[in-house]
Amino acid sequence: MTPVATPFFFYLLAGLALLGGVLVITRRNPVHSALALILTLLALAGIYLMLYAPFVAGVQIILYVGGIMVLFLFVIMLVDVGRAEKEARFNKQWVVGVVASLALGMLFVSAYVKGKALFPERLARLAEESNTQEIAKFLYGDYLLAFEVASLLLLVAMIGAVVMAKKRV
Amino acid sequence: MRDYITSYLNSSGTPGEAGNIFWITVYILLIFAGVAAGVICMNWLERKIMAHMQVRLGPMRVGPHGLLQPFADALKLLLKEDLMPEQADSVVYHLAPLLVVVVAFTVFIVVPFGPSHAVTDMNIGLLFMLGVSSMAVLGIVMAGWASNSHYPLLGALRSSAQMVSYEVAMGMAVLTAVLMTSLHGGGIYGVGGAQESGTGTLSMIGIVQAQAGQHVWFIFKFFPLGLVSFVIFAIAMVAETNRAPFDLPEAESELTAGFHTEYSGFRWSLFFLAEYAAMIAVSSIAVTLWLGGWLRPFPNWHGPQVAIPGFWQAGSSNGVVDLILAMAPVVAFVGLGGLCFLGAWRMAKNPLFRIQMLGLAAFGALLALVGLICVVPAVRDRVQDIFWFVAKVAVSMYLYIWYRSTFPRYRFDQLMKVGWKVLLPIAIGVLLATATLGVVIQAVMAA
Numbered sequence: 001m002t003p004v005a006t007p008f009f010f011y012l013l014a015g016l017a018l019l020g021g022v023l024v025i026t027r028r029n030p031v032h033s034a035l036a037l038i039l040t041l042l043a044l045a046g047i048y049l050m051l052y053a054p055f056v057a058g059v060q061i062i063l064y065v066g067g068i069m070v071l072f073l074f075v076i077m078l079v080d081v082g083r084a085e086k087e088a089r090f091n092k093q094w095v096v097g098v099v100a101s102l103a104l105g106m107l108f109v110s111a112y113v114k115g116k117a118l119f120p121e122r123l124a125r126l127a128e129e130s131n132t133q134e135i136a137k138f139l140y141g142d143y144l145l146a147f148e149v150a151s152l153l154l155l156v157a158m159i160g161a162v163v164m165a166k167k168r169v
Numbered sequence: 170m171r172d173y174i175t176s177y178l179n180s181s182g183t184p185g186e187a188g189n190i191f192w193i194t195v196y197i198l199l200i201f202a203g204v205a206a207g208v209i210c211m212n213w214l215e216r217k218i219m220a221h222m223q224v225r226l227g228p229m230r231v232g233p234h235g236l237l238q239p240f241a242d243a244l245k246l247l248l249k250e251d252l253m254p255e256q257a258d259s260v261v262y263h264l265a266p267l268l269v270v271v272v273a274f275t276v277f278i279v280v281p282f283g284p285s286h287a288v289t290d291m292n293i294g295l296l297f298m299l300g301v302s303s304m305a306v307l308g309i310v311m312a313g314w315a316s317n318s319h320y321p322l323l324g325a326l327r328s329s330a331q332m333v334s335y336e337v338a339m340g341m342a343v344l345t346a347v348l349m350t351s352l353h354g355g356g357i358y359g360v361g362g363a364q365e366s367g368t369g370t371l372s373m374i375g376i377v378q379a380q381a382g383q384h385v386w387f388i389f390k391f392f393p394l395g396l397v398s399f400v401i402f403a404i405a406m407v408a409e410t411n412r413a414p415f416d417l418p419e420a421e422s423e424l425t426a427g428f429h430t431e432y433s434g435f436r437w438s439l440f441f442l443a444e445y446a447a448m449i450a451v452s453s454i455a456v457t458l459w460l461g462g463w464l465r466p467f468p469n470w471h472g473p474q475v476a477i478p479g480f481w482q483a484g485s486s487n488g489v490v491d492l493i494l495a496m497a498p499v500v501a502f503v504g505l506g507g508l509c510f511l512g513a514w515r516m517a518k519n520p521l522f523r524i525q526m527l528g529l530a531a532f533g534a535l536l537a538l539v540g541l542i543c544v545v546p547a548v549r550d551r552v553q554d555i556f557w558f559v560a561k562v563a564v565s566m567y568l569y570i571w572y573r574s575t576f577p578r579y580r581f582d583q584l585m586k587v588g589w590k591v592l593l594p595i596a597i598g599v600l601l602a603t604a605t606l607g608v609v610i611q612a613v614m615a616a
Contacts, residue, residue: 031314035261038307058296066303067333070310074329077314077322131292132371 010050017043030076038069055132183374185278185289196288200277208445211566212239218567219574233529234512249434254317257431261315266432266439269308273446276301280453281373283463283554294373295343298454299336302409305447306332309411309418309428312440316431324427327581328418332409334588339405341596345398345603346387346458347371350379352607357389359610377462384469386461394603399459401596403568406451408588410444412569414576415584452565453558460561463554465494480546495549498556502540509533 020040027033041064048057111118139147177189184192213228213236220227228235253262279294281287291297306329313325351369352359370376380386388399408415419427429440456462471488475481481492513529516522542548579587 029258031258031261035311054291054293055296058293058300061300062296062303066300066306066336070306070329070333073307073310073314074326077310077326130368132296133368 006050010047013043013046013050016040017047030079031073034069034072034076037072038065041065041069053131055135181285183285183287183290185287193288196286197278200280200282200288201274204274204277204446204449205442207449207566208442209239209243211445211448212242214567215570215573218570222571222574233516233525233532236529236532243438246434246438251434251436252431254431256317258315258317261311263436265308265312265315266436266443268311269305269443270439270446272301272304272308273443273450276450277446279373280450281377281457281462282558284374284378286463286555287374290372290374293371295347295371295376295454295458298373298450299340299343302447302450303332303336305443308443312432313428316428318431320424320426320430321428324418324424324430327424328411328428331411331415331417331584331588334585335405335408335415335592338401338588338592338596339409341593341600342398342402342405343454343458345394345596345600346376348600348603348607349383349387349390349395350376352383353611354614355382355384357385357392359383359391359607360614373457373462376457377464380461381464381468386459386464388459391603391606394599394606395459397595398599398603399455401592401599402455402459403565404592405588406455407569407572408584410448410451412444412448413573414578416573416578417581417584448566448569449562452562452569455565456558456561463558465497465553465557495553496544497560498543498549498552499540501556501560502543503537504540506533506535506537506540509536 017040020036020038020043023036024033024040027036041060045057045060045065048054048060173189174191177184177187177192180187184196216238217227217235228238231237231241253259276298278288279291279297281290309328309332310325313321313323313328316322347369354360370379383390387395389395407413411418417427418424419429424430429437432440461468467490470490471486472490473488474483474485475487475489475492476483477492481487509529510533513526513533516526516529543552
């Protein structure tokens with residue numbers, strides 16, 4: 001099956017992701033910022049689909065949009081939005097912000113300029129039909145140790161959250 | 170153009186796999202119309218069934234036996250004034266019902282009504298359904314917050330906590346069924362029988378084909394493990410769709426109407442539509458994973474071969490049992506038509522009831538006509554899968570109504586306790602037991 005209108009969809013999704021990102025930092029209302037972040041995450045899921053990584057796209061939607069962002073909104077909804085809107089934003093962090101974004105931008109530019117030497121030129125050939133199975137083989141075969149370490153880290157974080165939330169342990 | 174349209178008819182896959190945009194559009198429109206019609210039927214059935222369970226009559230005035238009540242309601246909702254609280258956040262307030270409806274209908278892209286009767290088949294079909302339907306909670310949270318009112322906010326908080334919690338148990342139950350697709354061997358314990366099929370899959374069509382290959386519905390696989398995981402999913406899906414006895418987000422006695430208290434008219438009806446479409450969607454996940462999807466009961470039992478010239482060809486998979494069960498759609502529709510005629514005949518013999526009587530008789534004639542069309546061999550062979558799938562989903566929808574009229578509502582702490590302390594540990598235990606049993610049986614069979 002041939003991909004449909006690939007450049008068009010790429011620019012559409014990339015544009016939506018950027019639009020969402022800009023809205024996240026410019027909206028004064030935190031709930032609107034969170035909703036804009038959801039737009040960015042959905043656009044990224046679409047880009048993963050275009051990279052022939054359907055499993056990552058599906059997990060992106062389930063975890064980030066359906067799980068994490070819902071909990072984000074859950075907390076933000078309980079904040080007094082009226083007061084948050086009046087407060088000064090970017091509390092004198094703009095120097096750090098400019099330095100960080102300049103560094104990241106230069107990294108991107110250099111990767112773009114020197115990209116041919118850094119990345120393989122040929123397209124990765126991925127089996128779209130058995131994408132999930134391939135990922136499973138890699139995760140539970142070649143990279144089992146790294147996978148287990150990551151899950152242990154998450155378990156520690158989870159126990160930490162429970163300990164912090166509980167008044168008496 | 171004509172060749173483009175007819176070229177799909179020779180392929181055996183879904184229109185999405187064939188890449189035929191015309192048939193994709195046709196399928197999407199058909200499924201949209203079908204689900205919308207299902208929601209209309211549910212509206213009427215829910216009131217009638219609940220009324221009869223509570224020894225009432227239910228709607229009787231609009232049309233014979235209240236059959237036209239859903240249309241009268243739709244008209245009323247469209248004519249109602251569309252209100253918005255003054256302090257509400259207007260963008261989010263207007264976006265929420267749209268998001269909920271779009272999400273509820275998007276999941277039907279991968280629902281397999283038959284081996285080729287789906288819009289498309291995805292490698293991540295099940296993941297897609299769970300992911301997109303988990304976005305419904307966003308719409309509910311947005312609606313509750315944007316209304317800028319106490320009851321909707323409390324309802325939205327309850328529903329987000331509830332849906333996120335039950336998604337975990339639901340995911341574990343689903344994993345058990347996905348794990349079963351990867352097993353070799355046929356029959357309940359994978360011993361003997363067919364030895365085909367093996368790689369696990371998340372594709373909705375692939376899951377049903379695995380059940381056909383292993384000659385068992387996954388609800389009976391590794392008895393009682395498949396049954397337990399199905400029960401966990403069946404409980405979690407009621408909580409996911411915010412239905413009784415888990416309808417705390419819209420508990421009338423405490424929160425008026427929960428997250429959609431401030432909505433009225435057309436926007437309220439969008440929430441209603443989305444709720445019922447989501448019920449149909451999760452029911453079809455359950456049917457696909459555990460109840461054999463489009464497979465008819467006893468799909469491997471054919472009986473002695475039989476041939477009727479011009480109507481039924483003899484073949485290895487065309488026995489007497491196949492012939493009898495192929496007539497099920499006909500019997501169902503003609504039977505429903507017959508019930509309508511009975512109702513028309515029993516109606517009071519008063520000139521005032523003449524229009525109602527004629528209307529009911531005409532409706533019965535229409536149903537019987539649909540049944541007779543299903544006798545035509547070309548139609549009969551194509552509607553088999555759809556009939557069995559829809560019949561199984563319909564049973565699940567009836568259960569929803571049954572729960573609502575029999576179970577009292579849970580308290581919120583009880584709800585959380587059931588989700589985290591009962592369902593989740595059992596689901597994880599069943600998952601581990603299934604994995605262990607599968608590995609052991611395959612090792613024994615290989616030895």
